[in-house]
Amino acid sequence: MLRIAIQTKGRLNEQSIALLREIGIDVDGAKRKFLSKATNFPIEVLYLRDDDIPQVVANGTATLGIVGMNEVAERGCDVDIVSKLGFGGCRISLAIPKSEEYEGVEYFNGKRIATSYPNILEQFLSECGVKAQLEVISGSVEIAPAAGIADAIFDIVSSGGTLVSNGLKEVERVFESEAVLIANKNLSAEDRELLEELLFRIESERDSRDKKYLLMNIPTASLEEAVKILPAMRSPTVMPLAAEGWCSLHSVVDAAELWDKVRQLKAIGAEGILVLTLDKIIA
Ligand code: PRT
Ligand code: ZN
Numbered sequence: 001m002l003r004i005a006i007q008t009k010g011r012l013n014e015q016s017i018a019l020l021r022e023i024g025i026d027v028d029g030a031k032r033k034f035l036s037k038a039t040n041f042p043i044e045v046l047y048l049r050d051d052d053i054p055q056v057v058a059n060g061t062a063t064l065g066i067v068g069m070n071e072v073a074e075r076g077c078d079v080d081i082v083s084k085l086g087f088g089g090c091r092i093s094l095a096i097p098k099s100e101e102y103e104g105v106e107y108f109n110g111k112r113i114a115t116s117y118p119n120i121l122e123q124f125l126s127e128c129g130v131k132a133q134l135e136v137i138s139g140s141v142e143i144a145p146a147a148g149i150a151d152a153i154f155d156i157v158s159s160g161g162t163l164v165s166n167g168l169k170e171v172e173r174v175f176e177s178e179a180v181l182i183a184n185k186n187l188s189a190e191d192r193e194l195l196e197e198l199l200f201r202i203e204s205e206r207d208s209r210d211k212k213y214l215l216m217n218i219p220t221a222s223l224e225e226a227v228k229i230l231p232a233m234r235s236p237t238v239m240p241l242a243a244e245g246w247c248s249l250h251s252v253v254d255a256a257e258l259w260d261k262v263r264q265l266k267a268i269g270a271e272g273i274l275v276l277t278l279d280k281i282i283a
Contacts, residue, residue, distance in 0.1 A: 012068065033047065093171075097168060
């Protein structure tokens, strides 16, 4: 039986539950529950503060966890990072009052920096040979310079709006983060097999997100050309149409290339082009 730790509330809660549901795990999203068991997969969901997730996975209280890469790196817990999940994207950056001039990381020599991520910051500063004083605070880091607690901050940035509204500017992007699936390092053979099944589902889900299903009618004379435009997973599906000289062509394309492919297909006579969203791609 797997046990996955996810955030009780906060920025990663909803998307963690949504991901579990998308891969067919029936999770009870009632946030008051501490532990709940899925009805259709051997997995229990443990709801925790994100700060505690790396540790409970490292010590085996939970077999898996969904948490920001920033928390894993800061806590230095010994876990496997099994998969990046493509949500919760952010970075941890150094920021200073916007009126200050900035010419390079030496700026921070002798400065006081407020942060909730002292370990990641210390490592960065020592790599740069900079000596600064760290003020470790657990919340509202962005108000530290205005409050006179620090000269600069090292904090999570996403849109950058919080920095701007506090009169700060981002000067060094130090750490890129997103939500990751982590696993205990000593899984039983049985749990490892269950994890493989989950990963297979997560990858199928992720693959389908960036693809579109394309159907069209195409003159048989243009078929060879069309197949070159649409390599598809193996090769496009071709079906004859009742109208002579025409066939129906089905294929999967990268969403990023969709409009370029459509333009090329129209140029060789494709008509009645339909673009459909894919639910899953099972490789
Ligand atoms: O209660 P619990 O301890 O579980 O939650 P928490 O309050 O510690 O964390 P939470 O829910 O705020 O964030 C969980 C995770 O989401 C973080 O560890 C990051 O991996 C990820 N994440 C993604 C973010 C952001 N984006 C984000 N923008 N975490 C925090 N922020 C905050 C940031 O601290 C700053 O105050 O949002 C502000 C900046 O946002 P912008 O858009 O104005 O730049
Ligand atoms: Zn937290």
